[in-house]
Amino acid sequence: MTDNTASDILRIAVAQLNPIVGDVAGNLLKAREARADAARQGADLVLFTELFLAGYPPEDLVLKPAFLKACERAAQDFAGDTADGGPGVIIGTPLKRKSGTHNSIVFADGGKILAERYKLDLPNYGEFDEKRVFQAGPEIQGPVNFRGVRLGIPICEDIWGDIGICETLAESGAEILLVPNGSPYYRGKVDVRHQVVIRQVIECGLPIIYANQLGGQDELIFDGASFAIGSDKTLAFQMSQFEETVNVTTWKRSRAAAGAQKGNDPDGWVCSEGPMSKIPEKEEADYRACMLGLRDYVNKNGFKNVVLGLSGGIDSAICAALAVDALGEERLRAVMMPYRYTSKDSLKDAEDCARALGCRYDIVPIFEPVEGFLHTLTQLFEGTKEGITEENLQSRARGTILMAISNKFGSMVVTTGNKSEMSVGYATLYGDMNGGFNPIKDLYKMQVYALARWRNTHVPPGALGPSGEVIPNNIIDKAPSAELRENQTDQDSLPPYPVLDDILECLVENEMGVDEIVARGHDRATVTRVEHLLYVAEYKRRQAAPGVKITKKNFGRDRRYPITNRFRDGG
Numbered sequence: 001m002t003d004n005t006a007s008d009i010l011r012i013a014v015a016q017l018n019p020i021v022g023d024v025a026g027n028l029l030k031a032r033e034a035r036a037d038a039a040r041q042g043a044d045l046v047l048f049t050e051l052f053l054a055g056y057p058p059e060d061l062v063l064k065p066a067f068l069k070a071c072e073r074a075a076q077d078f079a080g081d082t083a084d085g086g087p088g089v090i091i092g093t094p095l096k097r098k099s100g101t102h103n104s105i106v107f108a109d110g111g112k113i114l115a116e117r118y119k120l121d122l123p124n125y126g127e128f129d130e131k132r133v134f135q136a137g138p139e140i141q142g143p144v145n146f147r148g149v150r151l152g153i154p155i156c157e158d159i160w161g162d163i164g165i166c167e168t169l170a171e172s173g174a175e176i177l178l179v180p181n182g183s184p185y186y187r188g189k190v191d192v193r194h195q196v197v198i199r200q201v202i203e204c205g206l207p208i209i210y211a212n213q214l215g216g217q218d219e220l221i222f223d224g225a226s227f228a229i230g231s232d233k234t235l236a237f238q239m240s241q242f243e244e245t246v247n248v249t250t251w252k253r254s255r256a257a258a259g260a261q262k263g264n265d266p267d268g269w270v271c272s273e274g275p276m277s278k279i280p281e282k283e284e285a286d287y288r289a290c291m292l293g294l295r296d297y298v299n300k301n302g303f304k305n306v307v308l309g310l311s312g313g314i315d316s317a318i319c320a321a322l323a324v325d326a327l328g329e330e331r332l333r334a335v336m337m338p339y340r341y342t343s344k345d346s347l348k349d350a351e352d353c354a355r356a357l358g359c360r361y362d363i364v365p366i367f368e369p370v371e372g373f374l375h376t377l378t379q380l381f382e383g384t385k386e387g388i389t390e391e392n393l394q395s396r397a398r399g400t401i402l403m404a405i406s407n408k409f410g411s412m413v414v415t416t417g418n419k420s421e422m423s424v425g426y427a428t429l430y431g432d433m434n435g436g437f438n439p440i441k442d443l444y445k446m447q448v449y450a451l452a453r454w455r456n457t458h459v460p461p462g463a464l465g466p467s468g469e470v471i472p473n474n475i476i477d478k479a480p481s482a483e484l485r486e487n488q489t490d491q492d493s494l495p496p497y498p499v500l501d502d503i504l505e506c507l508v509e510n511e512m513g514v515d516e517i518v519a520r521g522h523d524r525a526t527v528t529r530v531e532h533l534l535y536v537a538e539y540k541r542r543q544a545a546p547g548v549k550i551t552k553k554n555f556g557r558d559r560r561y562p563i564t565n566r567f568r569d570g571g
Contacts, residue, residue, distance in 0.1 A: 010251045013038035013046045016224040018215030018244050020300050021055030028074040034246050039086040041248040048091040049180045049213040050156050056182035062133040068096045075106045083111025092180050100135025107144050115144045119155040127557040143174035152177040159200050170204040176269050177208045185223040185289050186552050190279050197229045207231050214244050216296030219546045221289045237274025242288045249274035283454035293548035294439040295326035307405050308414040310334035312346030317353045317471045318452050319416040322439045325463035329358035336363045337398045352472045369397045395431030412436040415545050420445040423504045425537030441547025442554040444501040503530045509553050514569045538563045
């Protein structure tokens with residue numbers, strides 16, 4: 001064990017890692033490897049993220065006694081590792097105590113668990129429902145003493161609210177606050193976190209280290225981007241986003257500052273060494289979030305490869321690019337399924353896209369199965385007008401073929417509907433909605449186009465796909481169409497996508513009323529029609545595959561509207 005009190009230097013490693021929910025043994029192994037790595041880098045202490053041993057969020061697994069026992073055994077075993085004289089550890093785990101089951105951390109050093117701390121402020125909004133499975137800590141617990149340094153350890157939401165936990169810890173003698181987090185990604189979230197921490201630094205006068213989880217967990221993406229804000233309210237260090245890493249940061253204090261009280265003392269603890277990574281912006285961040293989400297969903301659930309229908313349209317093309325970037329060209333099978341309305345352009349565009357990405361490409365015509373369905377239904381449909389039912393048979397034939405490939409070869413079907421389509425029901429249930437996961441489910445149509453243009457000129461870090469134009473420009477430039485009838489375009493049935501997307505963002509993300517949206521310059525009849533389509537498509541969305549959360553309010557975890565619902569703001 002290293003005694004740093006004489007030099008007033010503390011080396012804190014932040015373990016920004018990718019645990020798997022429920023894999024307690026695997027998460028413990030990952031923690032041990034990270035601690036060994038931190039020890040090689042000279043760390044005194046390793047800070048892990050929220051509920052690391054369980055994986056976050058564990059949801060109703062927490063209600064299972066065997067799971068809680070496994071997590072506590074892992075915490076005790078990990079604490080025993082610290083008897084080797086190496087770094088101490090702060091690691092998240094659920095703990096069942098007389099006061100209830102808590103979202104907790106254990107602090108261990110010298111081979112023992114020296115302290116436990118329980119989360120006080122349990123989030124119950126958006127994607128969070130911790131009050132369902134956890135009880136809040138009974139009271140604010142003071143700082144822990146680590147080798148002569150008093151550390152405050154609030155947990156995630158404890159610093160997001162205004163209940164004074166950070167200030168109370170400062171008044172109790174804490175010198176640095178170390179915060180384990182499970183903060184999911186949405187566009188612009190890094191800036192939001194910075195502002196939350198700056199506000200708390202102003203209140204408590206102490207530097208705050210914010211350690212955030214990395215990785216995809218079902219629909220949630222944890223983007224890492226761990227950081228610290230110094231007592232002077234400036235960025236002390238910034239770790240990378242979307243990358244697994246263990247970084248050691250060096251903190252120093254002067255003798256004169258020992259025991260200094262609240263007041264932004266310039267002689268307090270200061271970060272003298274740490275990473276200063278650049279955070280990606282806009283399209284890059286969204287693309288990397290989608291890529292990470294798809295990769296982790298496929299790999300953590302044990303799928304060897306994926307299959308998707310490559311139509312020659314923008315949505316399937318970007319999903320194909322994401323799949324190759326996330327998994328490699330050898331793990332994607334793209335299937336073109338033409339019918340009589342499939343254009344020559346679409347056939348060429350799909351083939352060009354597959355060739356650019358280097359993935360396997362098959363053509364499976366659907367004329368015979370569609371005609372077979374139509375023939376089988378002739379007597380039943382006699383006297384009716386041909387229309388959307390017959391169009392949807394094409395989509396359902398394609399969906400059946402993809403699911404057959406999935407069953408035969410064990411490939412997960414990637415479904416490719418964007419948020420604009422999912423919002424208004426412009427998708428066929430049991431057809432193109434078939435699939436296990438949707439990487440672009442939370443991207444509006446115009447955002448899909450923006451990401452496609454970005455990907456054609458950039459290769460994101462960690463991507464396994466090629467550089468250059470991977471989505472043919474003709475796919476980006478042509479009018480979008482489902483090609484279910486002659487000369488069909490999406491705009492035959494929907495407002496232009498820039499108009500539709502703005503209306504939907506107002507309705508979904510901002511919960512704006514019809515009058516407010518009309519005041520932005522939109523046609524009232526169009527707004528009320530879109531609102532109606534949004535509500536009546538809820539039953540479809542409930543049956544849709546999970547997909548990456550990108551916005552503040554995705555369908556599923558965030559926006560939970562009733563299927564049976566007669567309210568219409570538009571009349």
